[in-house]
Every structure is written in C-alpha cells, then in structure tokens.
Amino acid sequence: MADALTVRGLSHAFGDLSVLSDVSLDVAPGEFVSIVGPSGSGKSTLFHLIGGLITPSAGEISVDGQAARRGLIGYMPQQPALMPWRTIEANVVLAQEIRGKADKPAAREWLARVGLDGFAKSYPHQLSGGMQQRVAFLRALLSDQPLLCLDEPFSALDAMTRIEMHRWLLDIWEANRRAVLFVTHNIEEALLLSDTVYVFSRRPATILEKITVPFGRPRRDAVVDDPAFVKLRRHLTDLLTGAPR
Amino acid sequence: MTFRRALPPAVTLVLLIAGWQIYTSVSGIDAWLLPSPKGIWDAALLQREALTEHTMATAELTVYGFGAGVATGLVVAVLLHLAPVLRDAVYPLLVISQNVPVIAIAPLLVVWLGFGLAPKIVVIVLVCFFPVAVATLDGLRRSDPMIADYLLMSGANRRQLFTKLQWPHALPTMFSGLKIAATYSVFGAVISEWLGAEKGIGQYMMIQKSAFRADRMFVAIAIVIVLSLAVFGLVVLVEKWTVKGRRRG
Numbered sequence: 217m218a219d220a221l222t223v224r225g226l227s228h229a230f231g232d233l234s235v236l237s238d239v240s241l242d243v244a245p246g247e248f249v250s251i252v253g254p255s256g257s258g259k260s261t262l263f264h265l266i267g268g269l270i271t272p273s274a275g276e277i278s279v280d281g282q283a284a285r286r287g288l289i290g291y292m293p294q295q296p297a298l299m300p301w302r303t304i305e306a307n308v309v310l311a312q313e314i315r316g317k318a319d320k321p322a323a324r325e326w327l328a329r330v331g332l333d334g335f336a337k338s339y340p341h342q343l344s345g346g347m348q349q350r351v352a353f354l355r356a357l358l359s360d361q362p363l364l365c366l367d368e369p370f371s372a373l374d375a376m377t378r379i380e381m382h383r384w385l386l387d388i389w390e391a392n393r394r395a396v397l398f399v400t401h402n403i404e405e406a407l408l409l410s411d412t413v414y415v416f417s418r419r420p421a422t423i424l425e426k427i428t429v430p431f432g433r434p435r436r437d438a439v440v441d442d443p444a445f446v447k448l449r450r451h452l453t454d455l456l457t458g459a460p461r
Numbered sequence: 462m463t464f465r466r467a468l469p470p471a472v473t474l475v476l477l478i479a480g481w482q483i484y485t486s487v488s489g490i491d492a493w494l495l496p497s498p499k500g501i502w503d504a505a506l507l508q509r510e511a512l513t514e515h516t517m518a519t520a521e522l523t524v525y526g527f528g529a530g531v532a533t534g535l536v537v538a539v540l541l542h543l544a545p546v547l548r549d550a551v552y553p554l555l556v557i558s559q560n561v562p563v564i565a566i567a568p569l570l571v572v573w574l575g576f577g578l579a580p581k582i583v584v585i586v587l588v589c590f591f592p593v594a595v596a597t598l599d600g601l602r603r604s605d606p607m608i609a610d611y612l613l614m615s616g617a618n619r620r621q622l623f624t625k626l627q628w629p630h631a632l633p634t635m636f637s638g639l640k641i642a643a644t645y646s647v648f649g650a651v652i653s654e655w656l657g658a659e660k661g662i663g664q665y666m667m668i669q670k671s672a673f674r675a676d677r678m679f680v681a682i683a684i685v686i687v688l689s690l691a692v693f694g695l696v697v698l699v700e701k702w703t704v705k706g707r708r709r710g
Contacts, residue, residue, distance in 0.1 A: 267614030287616020297607040301629050301706040310625070311615045339706035359615060 218281030220245050220363040220395030221266065226275030227420075228261060234420035235261045239275070241414050241423065243363065246393035250406035253416025254456060259399040260294075262421075263367050266397070267291055280362040287315070290356035290364045294371060296348040298340040304351055305336040311359030319358075326354055330388060346377040350384065357394070366398045370405065382408055383437060390434045403452045408440060415455050424455055496676035501683070504676040511665075516684055518660035519650050520691075525578070526585025526653070527646040527692060531639060533586050534593025538635075541594075542601040542627070552598075555591070563587050564652060571656050581653035588649040589642040596638025600631025636700040643692040647685055662688075 221243040228236045235258035243249045253259055264270050266277055268286035277284035290311065298307045305327065309318035324336050330350055340348055349369055356364050370378045386409065389396065400406050406413045407429055415424040427448065431439050439445055478498050484490075485497035492500055505512065537555075541548040563584060570580035604627045612622055654663025662681050669677040 264610070264614075267610075269610060269613055286613055289614065291611060291614045293607055293611055295607055297605065297611050299608060299626070299629070299706075301632070301704070303706075310612075313625070314612065314615050314617045314621055341706065 218278075219243060220247070220280055221397060222276075222278045223266075224276045226262075226265065226272055226277060228258070228265060228270070228273045228275075229420075236265075236272075237420040237422050239421065239423055241426075243395045243397050245362070245395050247412065248389065248396045248398065248410045249412045249414070250398040250400060250410040251414045251416055252400055252403055252406045252452065252456065253421060254418050255401055257416045257419055258421040259416065260367055263291070263365050263397075263399065266363075266365060288361060288363070290359035290361040292349075292352050292356040292364065292366045292369050294368045296340070296345075296352040298348060298351060298355075300340050303337050303339060304332065304343070307340065307351055308355050308358060311355055315359070323354075323358060326358060330354055330384070344377075345373055346381055349373065349381065353385070353388075357388075357392070362395060364394055364396045366396060368400055369398075371400070371402070378405075379437075385409065386435060403449055403456070404440060407445060407448055407452070408435070408437075413452070415452060427452070493673050493675055496679060501676050501679045504674075505680045505683070508677070508680070512680065512684065515660055515662050515665045516688070518658075519647070519654065519662040519684075520688060522578075522581055522653070522661065523585070523646050523650040523688065523692060526582050526650055527589055527643065529582055530586040530589025530642060530646065530649075531593050534590035534638065534642070535597060535635075537590065537594040538597035538601065538631075541598055543623075548598075555594070559591055563649070567652060567656055576657050580656060581650070581658070584653040584656075585646055585649035588645045588652075592641040592645070593635065593638040596641075597631050597635040600634030601627045603634075604630035632704050633700075636696065636704065639696045639700075640693060643696045644689050646692055647689040651685055 219242050221241075223239060223241045226236055226239040227234070239262070241249070241251075251259055251262070261270075265272050266279065266284055267289055268284050279288040282288060298304075299310070302310070305320055305323045308323045308327065309320055312318045327333060327336050330353075332347060332350060332354075335343065335347070340351070343351065353366070353369065356366070370381050373381060382405065389409075398406070398409060410429050413427045413429060415427065416422070417424050429448070430444060431442070482498050485492075485495060485500075496504070541551060566587070567580070567584050570583050574580040574583065608626055609622065612626055617625065650661070651663040651666065654661040655667060658664040662684050666678060666681045669681065
C-alpha cells in the first residue's frame with residue numbers, strides 16, 4: 217500500500233521569496249502527522265502545493281501513490297469556509313458533489329454522530345465557531361479521500377472550545393483511522409494529537425526535527441501532564457524559539 | 462416590512478397629505494396650479510375606466526421591458542465575468558454610456574425602429590440593464606477566495622466554481638441591482654410612451670399636460686408610483702424565495 221503522502225526535496229519560491237526549502241516528509245496510511253512551525257513559515261503554501269493549487273519550484277509530491285493534483289485530498293481550511301447559502305447537510309456533502317454523487321442520508325447520520333443532530337437543515341450563521349469547524353471537518357472527512365489536510369483548524373477558536381475540539385477530533389479520528397496531515401503553531405496541540413511531529417523553521421522553512429510521539433492510542437487528555445510529554449513540549453518550545461538546547 | 466417599521470413613514474405621509482389639503486383650502490390657490498388631494502382623488506374616480514386601460518398598457522410594457530432589461534443585464538454580466546479580456550475592453554465604455562441621457566437617444570430609436578413596441582422596449586432595456594449588469598458582475602467577482610481555494614483543491618472545475626460558488630454568491634448583489642432596475646423600469650416605460658403611443662400613462666400625461674389638467678397629472682404620477690412599488694415588491698418577493706441563509710456584506 218502506497219503512503220498517503222510522500223514529499224521529497226520540496227522547495228518553493230514566490231519570485232525571489234523562498235518559502236520552502238528541501239522539505240521531505242511522509243504520512244503513512246492511518247497516521248496522524250503534525251507540522252509545527254512559527255506563523256508565516258510556509259505551512260499554508262505546503263497545503264496549496266499538496267492540493268495542486270500551485271506547482272512546486274522543485275521536488276516531488278505524491279498523494280496515495282499519484283503525483284499531486286487537484287481533487288486528491290480532503291481539505292479543511294483555517295476558516296470553516298462554509299457556504300452561507302447552503303444548509304449544513306448541503307455544506308457537508310459539497311466535496312462529494314464535486315466528485316459526482318452526494319450522499320445526504322449518510323451525511324445526516326454523520327452529523328448526528330459528531331454531535332450536530334438537529335442542525336442538518338440549519339444555516340452556517342446559526343452555528344457557533346466550534347460547530348462550524350466540526351462541519352468543515354466532516355466535509356473533509358466525507359470527501360472520502362485517503363489523506364486529510366487540516367490547516368490550523370482550531371486557531372480561531374477560544375481556549376476552552378479548542379480543548380473540547382481536541383477531545384472531539386481524537387474520538388472521531390481514533391474510530392476512523394485516516395491519514396492526517398495537521399498544521400498548527402500550537403506545540404501542545406501537535407503533541408496531543410499526533411503520532412509524528414515535524415518541526416519547521418522560520419522562512420524559508422526547512423525541517424528542524426522529526427519527532428515520534430511515544431504515547432499510545434486511544435490517547436487521554438491527561439497525557440499532557442505526563443513527564444515525558446512535558447519534556448517533549450519543553451524541547452519543542454526551545455527548538456521553535458531558538459533558546460539553548 | 463414589519464408594522465413597527467412601516468408606521469413612521471405612513472404617519473409622515475398622512476401628515477403631508479393633510480397639510481397639503483389644508484393649505485389648498487385655506488390659501489384658495491387655483492386648482493389648475495395646485496389641486497387638492499381630494500380634487501386629485503375625485504379626478505381619478507371620474508376617469509376610472511380610461512385610467513385602468515392606460516395603467517394596464519403601461520404595466521404590460523413595463524413587464525416586457527423589465528424582463529428584457531434584466532435578461533440583457535444578466536447575459537452581459539456573465540459574459541464579462543467569464544471573459545476577462547472582454548470585461549477590460551467593454552466595462553469602462555459601459556460606464557461612460559450611462560452618461561448618455563436616454564431622453565436624447567429615444568427619438569433616434571424611433572427613427573431607427575419605428576413607432577411600434579421595439580423602440581419602447583429598447584428604452585426600458587437601456588435604463589434597466591446597467592444596474593443589473595454591474596451588481597451581478599460585482600457579486601460574481603467578489604466571491605470568497607477561501608471557499609474558491611477549497612473547491613479547487615477538492616477538484617472543482619471552472620463550471621462547478623461558477624455554479625456552486627460564484628453564481629449563488631452573486632444572488633444577493635444581483636437582487637440589489639434588480640431592485641434599482643425595478644424602480645427605473647416604470648419610469649422607462651413612461652418615457653418610451655412619450656415617444657408616441659396609443660395608450661399608456663405616459664401618453665395620458667402628455668395629453669393632460671397640454672390641457673393644463675394638473676389634477677390628472679397628479680393622478681398619473683400616483684399611478685407611476687404605485688406601479689413602481691408593485692414591480693419592486695415583486696422583486697423583493699422573488700428574493701425572499703431565492704436567497705437563503707445569511708449573507709455577509
């Protein structure tokens with residue numbers, strides 16, 4: 217089985233501005249991989265490259281064994297980017313619709329499973345920020361692609377909602393292991409959710425370190441108090457802030 | 462509109478008409494100069510049948526003209542949106558063309574197209590299509606770039622980008638254009654009837670003007686207002702059925 221994502225020697229520049237420099241990474245099927253890095257380190261550019269929106273200056277990307285192009289990934293943007301004129305269920309099936317057939321009954325079933333029952337016929341503006349992000353995640357999940365790309369999906373949420381969303385995401389993901397590439401600038405979030413964490417440098421982004429997170433699944437929230445977790449968090453913080461190692 | 466919001470303008474209107482009525486009876490001003498509201502109402506009742514016929518003629522003309530104007534506006538908007546080269550070449554000229562007074566070209570239209578329905582429809586199209594075209598074009602261009610990115614990464618083609626994002630996003634702005642066009646359409650129909658018509662409120666106005674019948678002129682004005690409101694109301698109704706969910710901006 218091909219890896220969900222393979223990136224080899226990827227570099228990209230916008231004119232003279234070099235954004236990514238010689239990045240290589242892998243996401244195995246069913247693996248949760250995070251990228252942490254400072255804001256503006258080219259993380260969103262990486263997604264645009266993987267999603268086929270732009271062509272890289274150098275390097276190779278393959279998604280599920282195929283060269284990267286549009287329509288191969290399930291994408292969840294930073295803002296929910298829901299269509300305000302569509303009901304929640306119509307928003308959820310959007311990616312399916314683009315590929316051919318929308319399965320609304322299945323969408324309704326899923327909405328109930330992720331704590332949004334009764335909202336199928338509502339419009340996005342009637343939902344809170346956290347709920348809108350759940351819809352955006354479900355839309356990506358139901359696109360039925362082998363790789364889910366989540367671009368700082370919780371960065372706009374308040375701290376409390378964010379913690380709730382972590383629990384929610386872990387529960388759903390652990391029950392439906394799908395390969396995930398998750399971008400964030402929140403170190404704790406990356407360690408809590410992932411199997412593997414790549415640390416990005418400032419622009420032009422290179423990989424400073426690849427860390428394998430040593431905690432099993434299902435993962436409990438209490439893991440953040442584990443001494444090993446605290447040590448890893450310290451290590452990552454030092455890496456990212458450039459403090460002495 | 463809710464009753465609460467409708468009340469203040471209604472009260473203002475009633476006060477204005479009452480003031481007008483009082484002024485005409487106290488000042489003793491001649492009725493051919495400024496008729497009283499009561500006098501205007503009586504004039505309308507007296508000519509009820511003829512007025513109904515004129516109103517129907519103008520209403521019919523308005524519907525045709527408005528329909529043709531909206532269709533033209535939408536076609537122009539979509540064409541200019543899909544072909545940016547065309548937009549760059551045509552859009553500035555379109556804006557400039559709006560400075561040409563319709564009243565000035567109307568007689569030319571009669572010379573070119575004769576006295577039939579054609580020049581009248583063209584006049585209405587000329588006043589109606591522009592607000593629809595500009596509003597729709599703006600709506601099409603200003604759709605959310607984040608949703609566009611999302612759709613493209615999900616594999617949407619150009620047609621899907623248009624039908625699923627740009628067109629639905631343009632609907633509320635398009636309706637703003639339609640509302641402006643709706644208020645212009647009746648006025649366009651009246652102007653076109655000034656060119657020469659057998660029936661219609663515009664033609665009725667021309668006759669009453671030469672007879673110095675101020676009361677009947679006011680009746681005609683009132684009918685034009687009611688017709689405009691009716692077309693406007695129709696657009697609002699269709700908007701309510703069509704535009705779902707809350708829109709930003």
